[in-house]
Amino acid sequence: MSILSTLEGVSSTVFSNIFIQLPYPEGDLSGQTIIVSGSNQGLGFEASRHLLRLGVEKLIMAVRGLKKGESARQELLKSTDREESSVEVWQLDMDSYTSVKSFVSRAAALPRLDALLANAGLATNTFSVSEEDEKTITVNVVSTFLLIALLIPKLRESASKFNIIPRITIPNSALHYIASLEQLDPQNESGIFKSLNNKEATNMAGRYPLSKLLVLFGVRAFVNRLSQSQAPLVIINTPNPSFCKSQLVRETDSVGLRVGERLLARSTEEGSRALVHAIMADEKSNGQYLTNCRVHSPSCIVTNGKGVMIQEAFFEEMVTKLEKIAPGVTSCF
Numbered sequence: 066m067s068i069l070s071t072l073e074g075v076s077s078t079v080f081s082n083i084f085i086q087l088p089y090p091e092g093d094l095s096g097q098t099i100i101v102s103g104s105n106q107g108l109g110f111e112a113s114r115h116l117l118r119l120g121v122e123k124l125i126m127a128v129r130g131l132k133k134g135e136s137a138r139q140e141l142l143k144s145t146d147r148e149e150s151s152v153e154v155w156q157l158d159m160d161s162y163t164s165v166k167s168f169v170s171r172a173a174a175l176p177r178l179d180a181l182l183a184n185a186g187l188a189t190n191t192f193s194v195s196e197e198d199e200k201t202i203t204v205n206v207v208s209t210f211l212l213i214a215l216l217i218p219k220l221r222e223s224a225s226k227f228n229i230i231p232r233i234t235i236p237n238s239a240l241h242y243i244a245s246l247e248q249l250d251p252q253n254e255s256g257i258f259k260s261l262n263n264k265e266a267t268n269m270a271g272r273y274p275l276s277k278l279l280v281l282f283g284v285r286a287f288v289n290r291l292s293q294s295q296a297p298l299v300i301i302n303t304p305n306p307s308f309c310k311s312q313l314v315r316e317t318d319s320v321g322l323r324v325g326e327r328l329l330a331r332s333t334e335e336g337s338r339a340l341v342h343a344i345m346a347d348e349k350s351n352g353q354y355l356t357n358c359r360v361h362s363p364s365c366i367v368t369n370g371k372g373v374m375i376q377e378a379f380f381e382e383m384v385t386k387l388e389k390i391a392p393g394v395t396s397c398f
C-alpha cells in the first residue's frame with residue numbers, strides 16, 4: 066500500500082461523509098425484477114426499500130436466514146405500502162457454492178430479470194476456511210463472481226426478450242485504497258489464492274480491504290471479457306457507499322471505530338442511495354468504480370502496470386476456479 070493511495074482513500078471518505086449529501090433516488094422501476102442479496106439488514110435492506118418505493122414489480126430478497134428475511138420483508142411491505150406479491154424471500158448462503166447454484170437454478174425460472182445488487186458481504190477478524198478459501202474471499206469474491214457469471218445468461222435472455230439493459234452492482238469501499246499487495250504477487254508460481262489461504266502470512270485486519278480490491282479487479286476483467294462478446298450488454302459497476310453505520314463491523318469493539326462511526330458514518334439509508342444510483346446507472350458506469358454517485362478513479366494500485374498484471378493473474382485463476390465449481394459457467398465470455 067502506498068502512502069499516497071492511503072491518503073487518497075482516507076481524504077475521500079472524510080470529505081464525502083462530511084461535505085456530500087447523496088441525491089435521493091428518483092426514477093421508475095415499474096415492470097422490473099431485481100435481486101438484492103444480503104437484504105435483511107443494513108445497506109441491502111435500505112436499498113430494497115428505495116427499490117420498492119420506485120415501483121420495482123418484483124423484489125427478490127436473497128438472504129441466508131429465511132426467518133430474518135421474512136421479518137425484513139414484513140417491515141419493507143409495511144413501510145412502503147406495497148402489495149404482498151411485490152417481495153419474495155429466497156435462500157442464498159454465499160458461504161456455499163451449492164447454495165449459490167441452487168439459487169441461480171431457481172432464478173432461471175423467473176419470467177424476467179433486470180438487475181442484481183450483489184450486496185451480501187462480510188468483514189471478519191477471524192481466519193477460517195469455507196469451501197476452499199478463507200471465508201472473506203469465498204463470500205465477498207468467489208461466490209459473488211460465481212453468482213454473477215451464473216446469472217448472466219438469464220440477464221442476457223431478459224435483455225433480448227424485453228429490450229432492456231440489465232445491470233449488476235457490487236458494493237465497493239474506499240478501503241481498497243489501503244489494501245496490501247503483499248499476497249497478490251502475479252509471479253508467485255503457487256498462485257494468488259494459495260497465498261491468500263496462508264493463515265500465517267495473513268493479517269486479517271487487511272483482509273476486507275483486500276477483498277474489495279479483488280472485486281475491483283474482477284469487475285474490470287469481467288467487463289473486458291464480456292465486451293468482446295456479441296451478446297446483449299450487461300452493465301457491471303462497483304460503487305462505494307462510503308463509511309456507513311451498519312452491522313458490517315459487528316465483531317469489532319474498537320473504541321476508535323465507534324467514535325469514528327459517531328462522528329463520520331453515513332446512515333445506511335444514505336449509503337444505500339449510492340447502491341440504488343448504481344443499479345439504475347447507464348452504460349457510462351460499466352466496469353467503473355463510483356463514489357458519491359459519480360464515476361471515480363479507483364486507486365492507482367488498480368490501474369498501474371503492476372495492478373494490470375495482478376488483475377490478469379487473479380482473473381485467470383478465478384476463471385479456473387469458477388469452471389471447477391460450475392463447469393461451463395465462463396462460457397458467457
Ligand SMILES: NC(=O)c1ccc[n+]([C@@H]2O[C@H](COP(=O)([O-])OP(=O)(O)OC[C@H]3O[C@@H](n4cnc5c(N)ncnc54)[C@H](OP(=O)(O)O)[C@@H]3O)[C@@H](O)[C@H]2O)c1
Nearest residue numbers: 103107108129158159160185186236238308309311312313
Ligand atoms: N457499512 C459500510 O461502511 C460499507 C462501506 C462500503 C461497502 N460496504 C459493503 O456494503 C455491503 C453491505 O454491507 P452492510 O454495511 O450493510 O453490512 P451488514 O449490515 O453486515 O449487512 C451485510 C449483509 O450481508 C449478508 N451476508 C453476510 N454473509 C453472508 C453469506 N454468507 N450469505 C448470504 N448473505 C450474507 C448479511 O446477512 P446476515 O444478516 O445473515 O449476517 C447481511 O444481510 C457489503 O458488501 C459491504 O462490504 C459497506
